[in-house]
Amino acid sequence: MLKLDELAWHRAMGNLLESLDQSDFWLRLTRLLAHYVHFDSWVALRFAEHDRPRVLAEITLDDGLPDTLFEDYLNGLYLLDPFFIAACEYRRDGLIDLDDVAPDRFKSTEYYQRYFRINIVEDEIQWNCLVDHDATVCLSLGSHRRFKPSEKALMKVLGIWLVPLLRQRWQHELREQGQSLQRPATHPAGKANFRLSDASLSARELEIARLMLSGFSSKGISQRLGISAETVKVHRKHLYSKLGLNAQHELFALFLKDNVRDPQS
Incomplete structure (x- = not known):
């Protein structure tokens, strides 16, 4: 050394x-x-x-x-x-x-x-x-x-x-x-471009989905967004219902489909 x-x-x-x-x-x-x-x-x-x-x-x-x-x-x-x-x-x-x-x-x-x-x-x-x-x-x-x-x-x-x-x-x-x-991206990135299917998710539901997939618990999401853990659970229930999902691994599969794409697409 x-x-x-x-x-x-x-x-x-x-x-x-x-x-x-x-x-x-x-x-x-x-x-x-x-x-x-x-x-x-x-x-x-x-x-x-x-x-x-x-x-x-x-x-x-x-x-x-x-x-x-x-x-x-x-x-x-x-x-x-x-x-x-x-x-x-x-x-x-x-x-x-x-x-x-x-x-x-x-x-x-x-x-x-x-x-x-x-x-x-x-x-x-x-x-x-x-x-x-x-x-x-x-x-x-x-x-x-x-x-x-x-x-x-x-x-x-x-x-x-x-x-x-x-x-x-x-x-x-x-x-x-x-x-x-330094050129702007052809496909803008960042959390503003985080997408999940064509379901009419609210901005709050989309943000909670992103935080869930990133690894935040309901408590962690509530602390980050300044809302109660119960409110987080309600949003999670609504977004699962809108997307027709039952589990987080299904949410991740949908994330892959909608966000992990060929760079030439």
Whole structure:
């Protein structure tokens, strides 16, 4: 493990700064971070409330094949991602911990069981860097085990220089990818575009459906929306009736049908 008072650390940082505008920047950065903390996967993304996540760089799978689960994430599952939701609703620079953003029933959701548990496995941590008026550059690390408190504390310290570095790298990403990263999405994203069939759900019912699928319990929804848990249950009963559903796994199936789509559609 590198130490901040060792010559090797300063040499590594110098090499990283020299690669700021190079194609291998993200690889060099994650290799440097691997000296500090164990992680099994990583991805650099741009989040924006009214656009799908844009991949800036990602780890390469061992077999070299496309990650179909991650493609599903980019095509719509991200709407249930607590990190995406937090980046849009509570924008701030710095380190974001899964425990900070995951709802109280997150691990019981279909999203967790079908995507997070398979692709991320156990834990995730992310540095957020605010750019432009509504966009966030994110570097996310996934792990097969829980991150230790000591690792989280160290990563928080590393964020002091990492966040400004991401902000500088963003300027290079804009030059490399043109203005495509700033154009409005063909299919607007975010909670305003969360859809469920053609049933005439009220705005409140639609919001409660989104929160249910994200992992909020009735109590969690009531606290978030400032309404009673009984009122939440009434809304849930009404939306199930309108959609002809009996269980939350059926609600998730409808969400997949209406929100996880081919990007060319």
